[in-house]
Structures are given as structure tokens and as C-alpha cells.
Amino acid sequence: MWTLYHFPLCAFSRSIRLALGEYAWEVTLDEQRPWQVSRDFLEVNPAGYVPVLKGPSELRICGAYAISEYLADTSGRPGRGGRRENTLFPGKAEARAEVRRLVDWFHRKFDEEAGRCILEEKLYQRYPEARRTPDPELIRLGRENLRYHLSYVSYLAHHRDWLAGERMSFADLAAAAHLSVMDYLEEVPWEKYPEAKEWYARVKSRPSFRPLLGDRLTVLAPPAHYADLDF
Amino acid sequence: MWTLYHFPLCAFSRSIRLALGEYAWEVTLDEQRPWQVSRDFLEVNPAGYVPVLKGPSELRICGAYAISEYLADTSGRPGRGGRRENTLFPGKAEARAEVRRLVDWFHRKFDEEAGRCILEEKLYQRYPEARRTPDPELIRLGRENLRYHLSYVSYLAHHRDWLAGERMSFADLAAAAHLSVMDYLEEVPWEKYPEAKEWYARVKSRPSFRPLLGDRLTVLAPPAHYADLDF
Numbered sequence: 001m002w003t004l005y006h007f008p009l010c011a012f013s014r015s016i017r018l019a020l021g022e023y024a025w026e027v028t029l030d031e032q033r034p035w036q037v038s039r040d041f042l043e044v045n046p047a048g049y050v051p052v053l054k055g056p057s058e059l060r061i062c063g064a065y066a067i068s069e070y071l072a073d074t075s076g077r078p079g080r081g082g083r084r085e086n087t088l089f090p091g092k093a094e095a096r097a098e099v100r101r102l103v104d105w106f107h108r109k110f111d112e113e114a115g116r117c118i119l120e121e122k123l124y125q126r127y128p129e130a131r132r133t134p135d136p137e138l139i140r141l142g143r144e145n146l147r148y149h150l151s152y153v154s155y156l157a158h159h160r161d162w163l164a165g166e167r168m169s170f171a172d173l174a175a176a177a178h179l180s181v182m183d184y185l186e187e188v189p190w191e192k193y194p195e196a197k198e199w200y201a202r203v204k205s206r207p208s209f210r211p212l213l214g215d216r217l218t219v220l221a222p223p224a225h226y227a228d229l230d231f
Numbered sequence: 232m233w234t235l236y237h238f239p240l241c242a243f244s245r246s247i248r249l250a251l252g253e254y255a256w257e258v259t260l261d262e263q264r265p266w267q268v269s270r271d272f273l274e275v276n277p278a279g280y281v282p283v284l285k286g287p288s289e290l291r292i293c294g295a296y297a298i299s300e301y302l303a304d305t306s307g308r309p310g311r312g313g314r315r316e317n318t319l320f321p322g323k324a325e326a327r328a329e330v331r332r333l334v335d336w337f338h339r340k341f342d343e344e345a346g347r348c349i350l351e352e353k354l355y356q357r358y359p360e361a362r363r364t365p366d367p368e369l370i371r372l373g374r375e376n377l378r379y380h381l382s383y384v385s386y387l388a389h390h391r392d393w394l395a396g397e398r399m400s401f402a403d404l405a406a407a408a409h410l411s412v413m414d415y416l417e418e419v420p421w422e423k424y425p426e427a428k429e430w431y432a433r434v435k436s437r438p439s440f441r442p443l444l445g446d447r448l449t450v451l452a453p454p455a456h457y458a459d460l461d462f
Contacts, residue, residue, distance in 0.1 A: 046383070047332075047335075047336055047340055059325060061325075061328045061332070062328075062332040062335075063331070063332055063335045063339075065296070065331050065332075065334070065335045066328045066329075066331035066332045066335060067328075069300075069327070069328070069331055070324055070325075070327070070328045070331075073324040073327060073328075074324050093301055093304040093305050094290060094292075094301075096300070096301070096304060097292045097293075097297045097298075097300070097301045097304075098297075100294070100296050100297035100300055100301075101278075101292070101293040101294055101297045103296070104278075104293075104294045104296045104297060105278055108294075108339070109278055109280075152277070
């Protein structure tokens with residue numbers, strides 16, 4: 001049996017929960033709090049962060065990068081030219097590079113410029129042991145950057161079927177994971193970005209998304225539209 | 232002909248220059264300054280960062296993640312089970328996951344906790360258009376974290392032939408790229424970490440490393456030992 005160490009509002013963990021759902025992998029979830037890293041968890045991942053996929057015997061796959069590629073390496077079926085087909089990194093090397101460019105965009109750029117500041121200021125403040133002095137400038141900047149990222153998603157959704165091209169890929173899941181955290185925190189002005197909204201509605205209606213829509217933190221409930229497929 | 236947009240002391244760019252050297256890919260280098268992103272460069276990579284590998288016609292591979300995987304996808308030779316052999320992500324899926332865990336360690340954790348603070352405080356200050364108010368607390372913290380990361384490299388080098396296992400991989404190149412930037416800035420107390428030093432000396436003596444040892448910024452020269460293989 002496989003276990004995924006995660007935190008419900010960690011976008012990296014969410015991207016992997018979505019990928020696991022798409023590949024139809026059954027896992028048990030083990031919740032960790034990113035600001036309270038236990039000794040036991042450091043044994044699992046010395047880097048101290050989620051997600052971690054724990055497999056049979058001593059196997060530990062640490063971090064969204066390693067897990068997303070591992071799932072692609074071991075799922076789908078061997079195809080032509082040493083490539084695996086039916087994975088979340090579809091197509092030829094050039095197409096896969098475009099998927100990875102966008103995964104990097106969300107897992108690195110979006111996270112640093114928008115996601116992390118908003119999450120820390122809006123959520124972590126609600127946990128006494130994680131609380132820091134709030135920084136209104138940080139959340140203002142995060143919100144401003146979020147709008148720029150939403151424009152970019154709209155631009156991509158306008159020009160393509162899915163964010164990286166003709167097929168759904170891990171780029172869609174990574175982007176949707178980050179935006180779903182912002183949506184839980186009621187930070188996404190969807191009505192201003194109709195193309196991003198239409199794309200998000202498509203990802204949100206996939207069966208792999210359902211478990212995320214059921215997440216509820218005791219310290220903060222999501223807005224009513226969060227779990228609504230017709231938001 | 233291929234072009235690599237890079238900045239000489241960008242660790243992400245360096246990791247790709249090393250990988251290109253290992254795969255024996257000839258590229259032309261085009262230097263960019265990370266703090267001065269031109270409109271022309273934003274056309275190349277809307278994310279605004281280096282490295283970017285520009286190929287024939289419209290092909291642009293953006294970011295160290297996409298480039299490192301693209302090079303592996305298109306180099307080596309097709310092997311058993313849909314796997315490519317003789318790449319910088321060697322072995323089975325589990326072994327490759329370990330390579331990627333460590334790449335993530337350096338490209339994300341090391342960069343955030345040590346590399347970026349030290350680079351900005353020590354180098355960027357020397358460019359009038361990039362200068363900010365120096366923050367002595369930031370560089371102190373970066374140096375403290377650098378020691379922790381050096382201990383981890385020593386630990387890995389003690390237990391394994393190469394950082395991720397029996398074979399040299401992109402994990403070694405990513406780690407050496409980040410440490411080589413710190414070394415240029417004379418920030419690495421090698422004598423306190425003999426196992427890390429022995430491993431670094433092995434990576435440093437590879438032909439792929441030679442171009443990096445020749446880098447010289449006009450605003451700041453490296454220490455004498457920087458290019459010395461018997462440092």
C-alpha cells in the first residue's frame with residue numbers, strides 16, 4: 001500500500017493528488033503541517049517538505065518534481081522511441097518540454113510571487129504555532145501578482161485546448177492545484193478572467209478533482225462556490 | 232545551431248552548461264543579466280529567467296527543469312522498458328527519483344536557503360542598477376545554511392560514490408553548479424568538509440567543468456583557488 005504525506009492546502013501536494021487520481025493510483029493520505037516538521041517526518045524526507053510518496057519497503061519519493069516524473073515513468077505504456085505513452089507528460093520531447101516549462105512556472109514562479117505569500121498571510125496566521133507578524137505589503141503584492149498569473153492562464157487557455165497544448169497534462173494539474181488553493185482562500189476574481197475560468201471549470205469537473213473539493217480545514221472554511229462545479 | 236541564454240554566476244545556467252558538456256552538445260552562449268530583463272528576452276522566455284536553450288526554428292526550452300529533462304529525453308540511447316540509457320538520469324524509475332529529489336534539493340532548497348541570499352548580497356550589490364539596501368542578517372543566515380548544506384553533501388559523499396548513487400548524475404551537476412557559485416564568491420570553507428571537497432574535486436576535474444572555471448566577471452574576480460583543480 002502506498003501513502004502520500006501531504007498538507008490539504010499545499011499546492012504541490014494537491015498537484016500530486018490530482019496526478020494520482022488521473023493515473024488511478026490508490027493511496028492513503030497522511031496529513032503533515034508544513035510549519036511543524038517532526039523528527040519522524042525528517043526521517044521520511046530530510047528536506048522537511050511535503051509531498052512525499054511512501055511505497056513498499058523503504059521506497060520514498062520526495063517532492064512534487066520527483067513524484068510527478070516517477071508516476072509518468074511507471075505509468076502509461078512503453079511507446080515508440082523509448083517514450084511512455086498515455087502519461088501526464090504527453091507527446092514528443094519538445095511537447096514535454098513545454099509541459100515542464102509550465103509546471104516550473106506554477107511550482108516555482110507562481111508559488112514564489114503569489115501563492116506562498118497569500119497562503120502564509122491568510123492561513124498560517126490562524127494556527128497559533130505558525131503565526132508571524134502579518135505583513136500587509138506582502139499580501140498586497142501577492143494579490144497583484146495573482147492577477148498577472150491569471151492573465152497568463154487566460155492567454156494560454158485562449159490559444160490552446162489545454163495549457164501546454166492539445167492534451168491535458170501535468171501542467172494543467174499543477175496550475176489548477178495552485179489556483180484551487182487561492183480559490184479556497186477566496187482570492188480568485190474568476191469573473192474578470194472568463195477564459196481562465198472556463199479552463200478551470202473543465203479541470204475542476206474531472207473525477208480526480210473531487211477529493212480536493214471535499215477538503216475542509218477546521219480553522220477556515222472555503223467560500224460556497226469552492227466546491228461548486230457551476231461557480 | 233543551438234544557443235544557451237545564461238548568466239555566468241546563475242547556478243541553474245551552470246548546471247545546464249555542465250549537462251551540455253557531458254552530452255557533448257555544442258552551443259553558443261548568450262549572456263543575460265537576471266536583474267535586467269529586456270523586452271526581447273521576454274519574447275524568448277515570458278517567465279523572464281535563464282537558462283533558456285534556443286534551438287532550430289522556433290524551439291525554446293525554458294528553465295533548468297525543462298532543459299535537463301529534454302537533454303535526457305533526446306540524448307543517450309533507447310533501452311529496455313521504454314527507458315533511455317547513458318543519460319544524466321541513470322537507472323530505474325526509483326534511482327531516477329533519487330536523482331530528482333536531490334536536483335530539487337539544490338535547485339529549490341539550497342537556492343532559497345543559501346545560494347540566492349549570498350549571491351544577491353555579495354554580487355548584485357556591485358552592479359549599480361541591481362543594488363539594494365544590503366541586509367547583513369540575510370547574508371548571515373545564508374552562510375549558516377550553507378554550512379548545513381555542506382554537511383549534507385559530506386554525508387551523501389561519505390555513503391555513496393556519487394550524490395545520488397553509484398553513477399554520476401544531474402544531481403551531482405546541480406549540486407556542483409550551486410557550490411561553484413559559492414566558491415567563486417569565496418564562501419565555501421572546504422577544509423571543514425573534506426568529503427564534500429573530495430567529491431567536488433572529482434566533479435571539478437571533468438572536462439565539462441572547464442568552461443565554468445574560465446568565467447570571470449569584470450566587477451568581481453574569483454579567489455585564486457577557484458580554478459585550481461588541487462584546491
